[in-house]
Amino acid sequence: MGKRSEIWSVAFFLILFAGALALTFSWHGKQDQFTRKGEIWADKAGYYMYLPATLLYQFDVEKAPQDIEKQTGSGFIINWENQTFETKYTCGVAVLLSPFFLLAHGISLVFSLPEQGGFSPLYHAIVNIAAVCYLILGLILLKMVLAKYFSQLTQYLAILFIFIGTNLLYYALADTLMSHVYSFFLFSLFLYYTQKFLESKTYSYFFLIALSGALAILVRPTNLLLFTVFFFLDLTGWRDLLKRIKIFATPKYLITFILVLFLVLLPQFIYWKYVHDSYLFYSYGDEGFTNLTNPKLFEVWFAPLNGLILYSPSVLIILAGIVFMIWRRNLNGWFFLILFLLLSFECASWQxxxxxCSFGQRSFVEYYAIFIIPFAFLLESAINQRSRILKTVVLLFLVAFSCYNIQMTSIDNKCFFGSTWDWNNYFRQLERAGIPVTTSPVISFSNDFENQALIGDEVVSQEIVRSGMYSATFDEEHEYCCMAIKYIKDFPQDNFPEMVKASAWVFYPDSVFSGATLVFSVEREGNSLKWEGIDLTNLITTPNSWQQVSAAFTIPEKIAGDTKLLIYFWNPVKKSIFIDNLEVRYE
Structure with a gap:
């Protein structure tokens, strides 16, 4: 690389770094801490917990701020009986975050700033800085990887558009304590040193492959697919594959890999022993790959509920690049295709x-470090074409997909409050993002009880279901279920609804009993303006079968914007009933 190219490269990444920092602080400056949109909340608090617990409390639960687990969204728990801090997440993110945590701790001590047990504003801010640093380091590594294959122009375009055109943007700048941007850095590091090792067979490069791969597993155990890169990237044939397997199995390399993996995972083993009295423990309880025989592939790719392509359409460029590589007889194309399908199957098999609550399919974010190669392959091929029309078309798609991603990211609608195939809800998200769409004026709500964001405190069951894996039910503590709430202010003034139409599928397992009711209620400031209920025995006569119930209710005229319309089922008898596929339409 010439001196001029180095200056351009430094300038490019400095601008990217400054822009990313400005955006993340602008983003989080609008959000309150200790809320759903804060840096340390729910899952993110579960990743983070290791740092204050280890470095500030020395695992003494008495030193933790009062109710800190509740203030941070219950991403971890403090077990007062056993005197332990408990989280289901592994400690990889905390390991990568630790230098930044120590920096915040040092600044707090030097300037006598309140630490709030590691949850002060400074500790929240340092998380954003860490995420941006790992993002930029990952992108720098990827530029060096791409330099082997592509021109400078292609390298810069690929790096820019893989960042702003996918949900990497969201997980680097908004959800900065989720694991994905840290995995993205480790994937980039693994890819870079795999490339270097395959060229030179230098032992230190293999050590760094083992280290980055082990850390990737510590961050997220499902990152195991990363190791396919070592065996299949730039493969020339079967002999080359056998050669790589033999190299890996060489005692020097195999022992190094096992030792590095063990030492990196050792802190996790020790933590599990501390909490669960076992060095090996599956911390996700009943969660697992329950869809292995019925993978939700189409849902993963296309569903309004976090579908990959709907939220990151730039993936279409990646897929086109893979197809084009295969057409050009580049063996990497087959590797990328199989990796994409394996990753999709892994996601689709998870419960x-x-x-x-995700922005798109977040499990793909770290893999963009690998899929940037077919992405760049298509860009390079388009750039090298003589046809200006083709170049313009590809550029327009890149810009359009990136603008779409930026607009969708900007509304920060991380949780999709709709059922799996709720297109109306998805189109309303597009409208809120300023993306023009042609939709029906009917506003609707649907709940198939598969989406945790819609379930809340309701009881779901896998015992009897009509579709998917779950249905709603009742128990001794829950006599209400399936709540659908709309505020009057949510409706456009020129399309104010007159009717509410509700339907659902209901299953009485033993006998049809009276008392359970489908309710429509209009409420304002705690007062009931209208209450109307229909006993389900008027709609259902036969037990032990799914039957659809439907009802229509009139919405009162001239009611204030803060009035809410509620549809729900009320079962004061608390006997067993199952409900699935609720649909509510406001017309």
Missing amino acids: TWYFG
Whole structure:
């Protein structure tokens, strides 16, 4: 690289770094800490907990701020009986974050700043800085990887658009304590040193491969697919594959890998022993790959509920690049295709295939470090074409997909409050993002009880279901279920609804009993303006079968914007009933 190229490279990444920092602080400056949109909340608090527990409390639960687990969204728990801090998440993110945590601790001590047990504003801010640093380091490594294959222009375009055109943008700048940007850095590091090792067979490069790979597993155990890169990237044929397997199995390399993996995972083994009295422990309880025989592939790719392509359409460029590589007889194309399908199957087999409150399919974020190669391959091919029309078309798609991603990211609608295929809800998200769409004027709500964001405190069951894995039910502590709430202010003034139409599928397992009711209620400031209920025995006569119930209710005229319309089921008898596929339409 010439001196001029080095200056351009430094300037490019400095601008990217400054821009990312400005955006993340602008983003979080609008959010309150200790809320759903804060840096340290829920899952993120579960990743973070290791740092204050180890470095500030020395695992003494008495030193933790009062109710800190509740203030941070219950991402971890303090077990007062056993005197332990408990989280289901591994400690990899905390390991990578530790230098920044220590920096915040040092600044707090030097300037006598309140630490709030490691949860002060400074500790929240340092998380954002850490995420941006790992993002930029990962992108720098990827530029060096791409330099082997592509021109300078392609390298810069690929790096820019893989960042702003995918949900990497969201997980680097908004959800800065989720594991994905840290995994992205480790994937980039692994990819870079794999490339270097395959060229030179230098032992130190293999050590760094083992270290980055082991850390990636510590951050997220499902990152195991990363190791396919070592065996299949830039493969020339079967002999080359056998050669790589033999190299890996060489005692010098194999022992190094095992030792590094063991030492990196050792802190996790010790933590599990401390909490669960076992060095090996599956901390996710009943969660697992329950969809292995029925993977939700189409949902993972296309569903309004966090579908990959709907939220990161730049993935279409990646897929086109893979197809083009295969067409050009580049063996890497087959590797990338199989990796994409394996990753999709892994996600689709997980019990919560949409991964809770997420922006798109977040499990793909770290793999963009690998898929940037077919992404860049298509860009390079387009750039080298003589046809200006083709170049313009590819550029327009890149810009359009990136603008779409930026707009969708900007509304910060991380949780999709709709059922799996709720297109109306998805189109309303597009409208809020300023993306023009043609939709029906009917506002609707649907709940198939698969989406945790919609379930809340309701009781769900896998015992009897009509579709998917879950249905709603009742128990001794829950006599209400399936709540659908809309505020009058949510409706456009020129399309104010007159009716509410509700339908659901209901299953009485033993006998049809009276008392359970489908309710429509209009409430304002705690007062009931209207209450109307229909006994389900008027709609259902046969037990032990799914039957659809439907009802229509009139919305009162001239009611204030803070009035809410509620549809729900009320079962004061608390006998067993199962409900699935609730649909509510406001017309």
